[in-house]
Amino acid sequence: NAGVTQTPKFRILKIGQSMTLQCAQDMNHNYMYWYRQDPGMGLKLIYYSVGAGITDKGEVPNGYNVSRSTTEDFPLRLELAAPSQTSVYFCASSYGQPNDYTFGSGTRLTVV
Amino acid sequence: QKEVEQNSGPLSVPEGAIASLNCTYSDRGSQSFFWYRQYSGKSPELIMFIYSNGDKEDGRFTAQLNKASQYVSLLIRDSQPSDSATYLCAVNIYSSASKIIFGSGTRLSIRP
Numbered sequence: 001n002a003g004v005t006q007t008p009k010f011r012i013l014k015i016g017q018s019m020t021l022q023c024a025q026d027m028n029h030n031y032m033y034w035y036r037q038d039p040g041m042g043l044k045l046i047y048y049s050v051g052a053g054i055t056d057k058g059e060v061p062n063g064y065n066v067s068r069s070t071t072e073d074f075p076l077r078l079e080l081a082a083p084s085q086t087s088v089y090f091c092a093s094s095y096g097q098p099n100d101y102t103f104g105s106g107t108r109l110t111v112v
Numbered sequence: 113q114k115e116v117e118q119n120s121g122p123l124s125v126p127e128g129a130i131a132s133l134n135c136t137y138s139d140r141g142s143q144s145f146f147w148y149r150q151y152s153g154k155s156p157e158l159i160m161f162i163y164s165n166g167d168k169e170d171g172r173f174t175a176q177l178n179k180a181s182q183y184v185s186l187l188i189r190d191s192q193p194s195d196s197a198t199y200l201c202a203v204n205i206y207s208s209a210s211k212i213i214f215g216s217g218t219r220l221s222i223r224p
Contacts, residue, residue, distance in 0.1 A: 031210055040120070042200055042214040043156070058211065090155055098144055098204035098212050103155035 002026050006091050006104035013081040013111045021076040021107050023091030029102070031094045032074040034058075034066065036087040037106075043090060049074055050096075081111045115139060116203050116215035124221045131188040133218050135201030138182070145177055146202040146212065147186045156200055160186060191222045 007022045025032065030051045035043035035058075045058030049068040063085060065077040074093075078085060091104040117136050125131040133147075144163045148156035160175040162168045162184070168175045174187040184203075188195055201215040 033211065035214075040216075042116075042118075042216040045211055045213065048211050059213070094210060096210050098210045099146065099158065099161045101158065101212065103157075105155055 004091055004093055004102050004104035006089075006107050008107060009105065010108045011110070013078075013109065015081060015083065015111060017081050018077070018079050019081070021078070021089055021091075021109070023074045023076065023104060024072050025074075025091075025093040025102070026072065027093060027102065028071060029093035029095055030071065031096050032068065033092045033094075033101075034064075034074070034076045035090045035092065036060065036085075037090060038087050046076065046089075078109075083111050085109065086111045115205075115213050116201055118199075118201050118215040118218050120216055121219040122221050123218055124223055125191050127191060127193060127222055127224050129191055131191045131195065131220055131222070133186040133188075133199050133201075133220065135184045135186075135215055136182055137184070137201075137203045139203065139205055140179075140182065142182075142203045142205055144204040145175070145184045146204070147173075147175060147184075148200040148202060148214075150198045150200060150217070152198075188220075193222050193224060196220060196222045 004025045033048040034046040044060045047066040049055045089107045147160040150156045162175040162177045172189045176185045198217040200217045202212045
C-alpha cells in the first residue's frame with residue numbers, strides 16, 4: 001500500500017518551460033488536493049478535486065491547471081514556469097473527512 | 113485579512129518545559145481545527161485535531177479551542193529535542209469540500 005506517490009521528487013525548470021507534477025493514490029480516496037509551500041511559510045491550496053471529473057480552485061490557482069480523469073490520479077500542470085513558482089509542492093488525498101488527509105512526500109521545484 | 117494566523121517564531125523552550133503555540137482564525141463558520149508537525153524537508157504530519165470548545169489531550173499534547181475568541185492553541189508538556197519542528201495550525205472551512213487552510217507555521221526549538 002503506497003499511499004500518495006508524487007513524482008518527480010526534484011526538478012529544475014527554466015523560465016517559460018512547462019511540466020506536469022504527478023500525484024497518484026491507491027487508497028480509493030475521492031478527495032485530492034494540491035498545495036504549495038514556499039520557504040518558511042505554510043501550505044497554500046492550489047486546486048482540489050472531490051471526485052473524478054470535478055476540480056475547483058483553491059487559494060492560489062493562477063499559473064496552474066489540473067485534471068482528474070481517474071480516482072487515482074491528480075496531475076498538476078505548469079504551462080509557463082516563472083521564478084515565483086519555485087516551491088515545494090505537496091499532494092494530499094482523503095475520504096472527505098478533514099482529519100484523514102494523507103500527504104505525499106513532495107516535489108521540490110526550482111525555476112531559474 | 114489572513115484566514116489563519118500564527119506567530120512565525122522561532123519559539124525557544126528549554127527541554128522539559130511546556131511549549132505553548134497559538135493560532136487565530138477569521139472564519140466563524142470553521143468547524144474543525146488541526147495541528148500538524150513538520151520536520152525540515154518532510155511532509156506535514158497530523159498530531160491533534162479538535163472540533164469542540166475546550167481541551168483535548170493526547171499524551172504530552174493538549175489542544176485548546178475557544179470558538180468565541182476564534183483561538184486555537186497547542187500545549188506540549190515535557191518538551192523533548194525531538195519536538196523541534198515547525199507546527200502548522202490548520203482550519204477546515206465547512207462549506208468548502210473538506211479543504212484545509214493552513215497558517216504559516218511556528219518554528220519551535222527545544223534547547224537541551
